[in-house]
Amino acid sequence: MYVAGKYDVVVIGAGHAGCEAALAAARLGCSTLLATLNMDNIALMPCNPAVGGPAKGHLVREIDALGGQMGLNTDQTCIQMRMLNTGKGPAVHALRAQADKVWYQNNMKHTVENQAGLDVKQVLVDKILTAGGRISGIQIETGEVYECQCVILATGTYLRGKIILGELSYAGGPNGQRAAQMLSQSLRELGIELMRFKTGTPARVDRRTLDFSKMTIQPGDEQIHNFSFMSDVTTREQMPCWLTYTNQKTHEIIRANLHRAPLYTGLIEGTGPRYCPSIEDKVVRFAEKEAHQLFIEPEGLHTNEMYVQGMSTSLPIDVQYAFLSTIAGLEKLKIMRPGYAIEYDCVDPTQLKPSLEFKQLAGLFSAGQANGTSGYEEAAAQGLMAGINAALVVKGKEPFILSRSEAYIGVLIDDLVTKGTNEPYRIMTSRAEYRLILRQDNADLRLTDKGRALGLVGDERYARFAAKRDAIADSLANMKSTMVTPSNEVQAKLKAMNSAELRTGTSLFGLLRRTEINYSMLCKHFDLPPLPAAVCEQVEIAAKYEGYINKQIEQVERAAKLEEKRLPLNLDYEAISGLALEARQKLNKIKPLSIGQAARISGVSPADISILMIYLEQQRRREGI
Amino acid sequence: MYVAGKYDVVVIGAGHAGCEAALAAARLGCSTLLATLNMDNIALMPCNPAVGGPAKGHLVREIDALGGQMGLNTDQTCIQMRMLNTGKGPAVHALRAQADKVWYQNNMKHTVENQAGLDVKQVLVDKILTAGGRISGIQIETGEVYECQCVILATGTYLRGKIILGELSYAGGPNGQRAAQMLSQSLRELGIELMRFKTGTPARVDRRTLDFSKMTIQPGDEQIHNFSFMSDVTTREQMPCWLTYTNQKTHEIIRANLHRAPLYTGLIEGTGPRYCPSIEDKVVRFAEKEAHQLFIEPEGLHTNEMYVQGMSTSLPIDVQYAFLSTIAGLEKLKIMRPGYAIEYDCVDPTQLKPSLEFKQLAGLFSAGQANGTSGYEEAAAQGLMAGINAALVVKGKEPFILSRSEAYIGVLIDDLVTKGTNEPYRIMTSRAEYRLILRQDNADLRLTDKGRALGLVGDERYARFAAKRDAIADSLANMKSTMVTPSNEVQAKLKAMNSAELRTGTSLFGLLRRTEINYSMLCKHFDLPPLPAAVCEQVEIAAKYEGYINKQIEQVERAAKLEEKRLPLNLDYEAISGLALEARQKLNKIKPLSIGQAARISGVSPADISILMIYLEQQRRREGI
Numbered sequence A, B: 001m002y003v004a005g006k007y008d009v010v011v012i013g014a015g016h017a018g019c020e021a022a023l024a025a026a027r028l029g030c031s032t033l034l035a036t037l038n039m040d041n042i043a044l045m046p047c048n049p050a051v052g053g054p055a056k057g058h059l060v061r062e063i064d065a066l067g068g069q070m071g072l073n074t075d076q077t078c079i080q081m082r083m084l085n086t087g088k089g090p091a092v093h094a095l096r097a098q099a100d101k102v103w104y105q106n107n108m109k110h111t112v113e114n115q116a117g118l119d120v121k122q123v124l125v126d127k128i129l130t131a132g133g134r135i136s137g138i139q140i141e142t143g144e145v146y147e148c149q150c151v152i153l154a155t156g157t158y159l160r161g162k163i164i165l166g167e168l169s170y171a172g173g174p175n176g177q178r179a180a181q182m183l184s185q186s187l188r189e190l191g192i193e194l195m196r197f198k199t200g201t202p203a204r205v206d207r208r209t210l211d212f213s214k215m216t217i218q219p220g221d222e223q224i225h226n227f228s229f230m231s232d233v234t235t236r237e238q239m240p241c242w243l244t245y246t247n248q249k250t251h252e253i254i255r256a257n258l259h260r261a262p263l264y265t266g267l268i269e270g271t272g273p274r275y276c277p278s279i280e281d282k283v284v285r286f287a288e289k290e291a292h293q294l295f296i297e298p299e300g301l302h303t304n305e306m307y308v309q310g311m312s313t314s315l316p317i318d319v320q321y322a323f324l325s326t327i328a329g330l331e332k333l334k335i336m337r338p339g340y341a342i343e344y345d346c347v348d349p350t351q352l353k354p355s356l357e358f359k360q361l362a363g364l365f366s367a368g369q370a371n372g373t374s375g376y377e378e379a380a381a382q383g384l385m386a387g388i389n390a391a392l393v394v395k396g397k398e399p400f401i402l403s404r405s406e407a408y409i410g411v412l413i414d415d416l417v418t419k420g421t422n423e424p425y426r427i428m429t430s431r432a433e434y435r436l437i438l439r440q441d442n443a444d445l446r447l448t449d450k451g452r453a454l455g456l457v458g459d460e461r462y463a464r465f466a467a468k469r470d471a472i473a474d475s476l477a478n479m480k481s482t483m484v485t486p487s488n489e490v491q492a493k494l495k496a497m498n499s500a501e502l503r504t505g506t507s508l509f510g511l512l513r514r515t516e517i518n519y520s521m522l523c524k525h526f527d528l529p530p531l532p533a534a535v536c537e538q539v540e541i542a543a544k545y546e547g548y549i550n551k552q553i554e555q556v557e558r559a560a561k562l563e564e565k566r567l568p569l570n571l572d573y574e575a576i577s578g579l580a581l582e583a584r585q586k587l588n589k590i591k592p593l594s595i596g597q598a599a600r601i602s603g604v605s606p607a608d609i610s611i612l613m614i615y616l617e618q619q620r621r622r623e624g625i
């Protein structure tokens, strides 16, 4: 056995999860290896080259606040940026970028290659090695071994990957690549349960063959936004996307060819994503719908490849041509790459602790699509957390866990490890209980201190954050303490702002609560100092949503009491009488860390929770004796 | 059977051969499909990212003069440019570029995607279709068919590709890609004979782990050169390469591990390249050599990957580490991608006409590594010629063939179709009989008119060429007609130029013949107009090498007489009595187009040639009756 190297942490796979994991571990001082089967495909976006959107955009900002890379990389390589849902409240504002696919990859490759403490290698991992019940290393297909303390699985859709396109199927990874055939077996031998999921992608079509005059243009925002709190990009070349629709004819063609869809011929066994369904799924499941919208999106500044968002399919190519060419603007389309589906092995995430470490194997972590999720942002978020927690294991420190009230990252991971998933899991704002607190605009305020404590937030980022935080606090304090009275002068100013007269004295903060008044008006009329846009945004939200936010904070505090009631990992639920059979089994499998987590396990009833609380109280008293 | 499209020409493979072939066919007005198994790997450089060098650089200039793309693409994406052999005569001056691997690919992808008349598609071709004894189309792995008149095979190293690395071997293409498993079978069914060749590549190592202070720097030339006669690049960021050497310890380690080399364990069956041997080959074949030089070359501006030129290997990874780390500057190296070998099916090129069309199957062409060559430039040159000739077939025109005296392209293709090859063929200056005529500096003068006649040279290129051509002619005429006499003034000028006194009158051209005199001196002393550098170069070469060049032109003319004696393609050599058995077989196989070509077939003796000439003369007389 040839030992080719020794690292603290080995990350398997340089997709979106793997890159964040490796960067985080290395930045926390661990010697780290990023092992990936094709170095030309680091941070490849095998589906659409877009980052963000509702909840996903929140994840990216959280990753950034914790010192991750996805936000910066997107800002540097994007070709369109839009803030979505600006007509709605701030909780659902969401940033979305169109990235240049190739540039995104190369920029990330450059970053991981230059990270101190991180080595990048093109190797295919076949085996996880253990010694004394914990991780000891990995083995490459060519036989050599890398020793390590922790391994992070970030294998995406490559484990026993199977490509399915119409009547054809073969073992392979995305885009003409190899699959990883052997690693699944090694995982099974370690007692790890795998699931079989599938996902799909639409055709890429030749820009030159589309008629954009029949579509609706979707330009980027004129105001430049960035994901990262550290980005100062103020101008960028933006390319438009295009909106068009399917129609009855499209649906008829699909319905007439359903018998040829791999989903129906039995070629696909894996479970597909409910929230990113193929067009054939959509036509069947929403049979009453007259039209589905679809977006035509550029894959980069320098390519004619256009992504047909919303039209993921694994129907045969003749059917793809037939139904796509019924769509307005696509009548003469030429396909450059056909749509296809991919099936792969992934880990049942209920085997993981909230730190993303396997309960049954110390030192083994798992992140990304390998955990049954779908989406680059979900992958990156888990990668970052797995990287952090692997580093903490190496350093012998407590795990870093974010709660559901602290971050979408907390919601995502808690959902996975507590509830598991029986289809590719996608983050959505509706999964979060505390949406008004978990805004994308305050991710830095929520998380930068935590990133700093971990060691991932450097001085520059921290100084920038602290200045913003202090400016907000100063401004709020100033506005709360500056009182205005119903003087003639003030009433005149209110009139000028189209706002009602004052009956009694109030603070400037009180005035800012009024819907029709914003900070810049107050600046003008009450001689307040101008504020940077990001500070102003926080001040206005604090004033306008104070009541709702406070209510949500109270809810969080109440729930926190349940989260604080810790359950020991080694608790044997079989031994607790009174628990329902299903609850016992689920609790023994999930091993929740708290009563709060236990309560979220499906199949665990409020009655079970009462019994658990009584049991805990008895234990406490017994130990108190 | 679903017909997904109809084209004049289909090119299989978007490597260096395929891109030139597709561009040429499309530019000549043929509707063309470029079908390739992974659109992210268009124009991939799976070995070192370098273009040019002796003979190869000549090919690139010839490709450019004929309107091909490789020169332009290299100029646009290169990160170092050097003119080699400047200490020697102009025949062996050779331009060599280090390209940015990723940028080279993307730039070529951009070009092919935007070429009018050309569609690019990601598909794997499984089958060549024929009807009525000629090409009718291709079939994709997913079943659909593209109809066409001509197919150009440009499949490189992908046909039944097998990756070999130490004890490991598996079916695959370069860099974690799939191989093309089915197409070989389809070719065999068409009666095409395939050979099995192999090639290899060295490790890519992490720049950060190298000690450049122990190596010799190889900077780019300060003076900016370009391959293309159309490039006006005058500044570029250049990165250095580095020279270092193997030593006895390196060789010992390799020798001690030869029993583990796939070449010796029997894992490799294919024939490897003589002129790009693996380091294990070199150590065995040149056992007496104390050291081999090797170059450490950057793979791009934005990557730490460094190519270890000269150290191609398929030895196991532990051996790669062991021998590489004996080399000065590489002691602490970390490998990012290991070296490996690849074995693949290719066509026996003696089955081809000089137009690169198969003799036995009208409409089928083959180019590049698929023809048993090795190297990007060899591939591109054949691709261009195959693309042109496929277009000429579509248009019902005569083939376009370059002779050995017109271009290195002619030498390359004549060697392939006449002599065949039993190992990966590489172009070298020593393969050319008329090196003094086939210079890299005069490729435009030799070929632009031909490119123009074909329709590949546009107005801009032609105008630029004509201006240069005319300026050379004007200058030569002027210098030849401007006489100088042995006056005192002239003798003084000669003295100033460190040149001997005149005995008798001569022309300025006569003076320029003198070794010690160059054009700029004459400018200064005899009031000649300044000339653009490229014109000046031609004028000086014309003067200084006139005698040699004229002698070579005479040789060409003599040889041309043999080339003009055409042999009909349907000649049955079995029926010509007196021919030796071997000659008969070879002639029947190669079906040479002329006596000249016949004479170059190995196994055809001067006696056989005399018999052929007599036979032709008899035929001529008989038909004359």
Ligand SMILES: Cc1cc2nc3c(=O)[nH]c(=O)nc-3n(C[C@H](O)[C@H](O)[C@H](O)COP(=O)(O)OP(=O)(O)OC[C@H]3O[C@@H](n4cnc5c(N)ncnc54)[C@H](O)[C@@H]3O)c2cc1C
Pocket (backbone or CB within 6 Å): A012, A013, A014, A015, A016, A017, A018, A035, A036, A037, A038, A041, A042, A043, A044, A045, A046, A047, A123, A124, A125, A126, A154, A155, A156, A157, A158, A159, A174, A180, A183, A199, A200, A201, A276, A312, A340, A341, A342, A367, A368, A369, A370, A373, A374, A375, A376, A379, A380
């Ligand atoms: C065809 C297709 C369609 C998709 N459609 C959608 C969609 O509609 N919506 C959506 O949200 N998401 C979609 N996705 C998923 C999206 O691409 C992933 O969610 C995201 O890329 C996951 O990131 P990851 O880092 O977990 O894995 P990946 O990006 O897949 O990266 C995995 C990495 O692991 C490497 N690797 C795997 N095994 C090994 C091994 N044994 N040794 C070494 N390296 C290894 C791979 O080379 C790769 O670098 C799709 C993916 C594919 C392939």
Ligand SMILES: Cc1cc2nc3c(=O)[nH]c(=O)nc-3n(C[C@H](O)[C@H](O)[C@H](O)COP(=O)(O)OP(=O)(O)OC[C@H]3O[C@@H](n4cnc5c(N)ncnc54)[C@H](O)[C@@H]3O)c2cc1C
Pocket (backbone or CB within 6 Å): B012, B013, B014, B015, B016, B017, B018, B035, B036, B037, B038, B041, B042, B043, B044, B045, B046, B047, B123, B124, B125, B126, B154, B155, B156, B157, B158, B159, B174, B180, B183, B199, B200, B201, B276, B312, B340, B341, B342, B367, B368, B369, B370, B373, B374, B375, B376, B379, B380
């Ligand atoms: C490992 C390795 C080492 C090498 N070492 C050297 C060296 O030392 N010296 C040297 O001079 N050269 C070397 N080469 C060779 C050099 O890469 C080639 O000469 C050059 O790339 C040939 O160009 P090509 O266009 O003929 O083929 P390639 O560049 O191989 O391109 C072939 C194209 O065909 C496509 N393709 C193949 N089959 C199908 C199909 N059925 N359907 C659709 N698409 C298909 C592929 O995807 C690819 O795009 C090496 C190559 C490899 C892989």
